[in-house]
Amino acid sequence: GENVEQHPSTLSVQEGDSAVIKCTYSDSASNYFPWYKQELGKRPQLIIDIRSNVGEKKDQRIAVTLNKTAKHFSLHITETQPEDSAVYFCAASIVDFGNEKLTFGTGTRLTIIP
Amino acid sequence: NAGVTQTPKFRILKIGQSMTLQCAQDMNHNYMYWYRQDPGMGLKLIYYSVGAGITDKGEVPNGYNVSRSTTEDFPLRLELAAPSQTSVYFCASSYTSGTQYQPQHFGDGTRLSIL
Numbered sequence: 358g359e360n361v362e363q364h365p366s367t368l369s370v371q372e373g374d375s376a377v378i379k380c381t382y383s384d385s386a387s388n389y390f391p392w393y394k395q396e397l398g399k400r401p402q403l404i405i406d407i408r409s410n411v412g413e414k415k416d417q418r419i420a421v422t423l424n425k426t427a428k429h430f431s432l433h434i435t436e437t438q439p440e441d442s443a444v445y446f447c448a449a450s451i452v453d454f455g456n457e458k459l460t461f462g463t464g465t466r467l468t469i470i471p
Numbered sequence: 472n473a474g475v476t477q478t479p480k481f482r483i484l485k486i487g488q489s490m491t492l493q494c495a496q497d498m499n500h501n502y503m504y505w506y507r508q509d510p511g512m513g514l515k516l517i518y519y520s521v522g523a524g525i526t527d528k529g530e531v532p533n534g535y536n537v538s539r540s541t542t543e544d545f546p547l548r549l550e551l552a553a554p555s556q557t558s559v560y561f562c563a564s565s566y567t568s569g570t571q572y573q574p575q576h577f578g579d580g581t582r583l584s585i586l
Contacts, residue, residue, distance in 0.1 A: 391574055400561060400577040401514070446513060457502055457567045458529070459575060463513045 359384040361449050363462030371470050376437055378465045380447035381429040389452040390423060390430045391459070395444045404445075405432070408452075434467075442469045473497050475578035477562050483584045484552045492547040492581050494562030500573065502565045503545035504529075505537065507558040508580075514561065520545055552585045559583070 360383040370376045382390075391406035407414045407421045407430065414421050418437075423430040434441055444466050448459040478493045496503065501522050506514040516529030520539040534556060536548040545564075549556060560581045566573035 389572075400579050402577070403574050406574055452567060452572055457565060457572075458504075458516060458519060459514075461513045461515075 359387060359449055359451075359460040361447060361460050361462045363447050363465060365465060366463065367466045367468070369468045369470055370437055372437055372439060374437055376432075376434045376441070376467055378432045378445055378447070378467070379429060380431070380449075380462050381427075382449040382460075383428065384449070384451070385425075385428065386451050387449040389450045390421070391448050391450075392419075392421060392432050393446045393448065393461075395446065395464075397443075401446060437469045439469050439471055442467060475562055475564055475576055477560075477578035477581050479581060480579065481582045483586060484549075486552060486554065486585060488552050489548070489550050490552070490583075492549070492560055492562075492583070494545045494547065494578060495543050496545075496562075496564040496576075497543065498564060498566070498573070498576065499542065500564035500566045500576075501542065502567060502575075503539065504563045504565075504575065505535070505545070505547045506561045506563065507531065507556075508561060509558050517547065517560075549583075554585045557583060557585045 363380045388409040393401035394404045395401045418435050420433045444464045446464050447462040450459045475496045504519040505517040515531045518537040520526045526537050562578045563575045565575040
C-alpha cells in the first residue's frame with residue numbers, strides 16, 4: 358500500500374518568514390495530494406490540493422509543488438502569520454472511480470513566533 | 472448544509488462496554504470514512520464505504536464494525552471497548568464519480584476515553 362513520509366515533525370519560523378513542509382510518497386499511481394490544517398482540538402480542514410497533472414498550485418499565501426519523478430510534494434507558506442500555527446498533514450491518494458482512500462503523513466507542528 | 476455531523480462529541484466508556492458513534496452527512500457524498508487520531512499522531516483509516524450497502528476495511532479495523540444502510544449515515548460500532556481504543560474519532564465524506572471529485576470533508580470528531 359501507499360506510504361507517506363512527512364518532514365519535519367516540528368517547525369518554528371519567525372512571523373513574516375516562509376515555511377516549507379515536505380512529503381514523499383511510495384506509490385507511483387497516486388494522483389491526488391491534499392494538504393490539511395488542523396488547529397488544536399479541531400477537525401482537519403483542507404487548505405490546498407494538487408492533481409498529478411500539474412506541477413504547482415497557488416492560493417494566496419500558500420502553494421503546493423509536486424515532483425512526480427521524485428515522488429515528493431511540498432507545502433509552501435509565505436508571509437507567515439500567527440494564525441498559521443497548527444498541525445499540517447499531507448496525504449496521497451489514487452482518485453479514481455471506485456478507489457479513493459487517503460494515506461496521511463504523520464503531521465508537522467508549525468509554530469509562528471511573533 | 473450542516474456538512475458532516477458526528478455525535479456524541481465526548482464519551483467515557485468502561486472497559487468491555489459497547490457503543491455506536493454516529494456520523495451523518497448532507498452533501499450527497501457517496502464515500503464515507505472513519506479515522507482515528509491518537510494524541511500527537513496522524514490519521515489512521517478504520518473503515519470506509521463507497522456507497523450504501525458497501526463497506527471495506529482500512530488500516531486499523533480490529534475491534535470495530537460499520538454499516539451503511541443509507542447514503543447519509545455511517546455509524547461506527549465499538550464492541551468490548553479496550554483502553555487502546557481511547558482516541559479521537561473523525562468521520563469524513565467525499566464525492567467521486569468519473570472525473571468529478573469533491574475532496575474529503577471532516578466532521579468535528581468524537582473524543583472517546585476508555586477507562
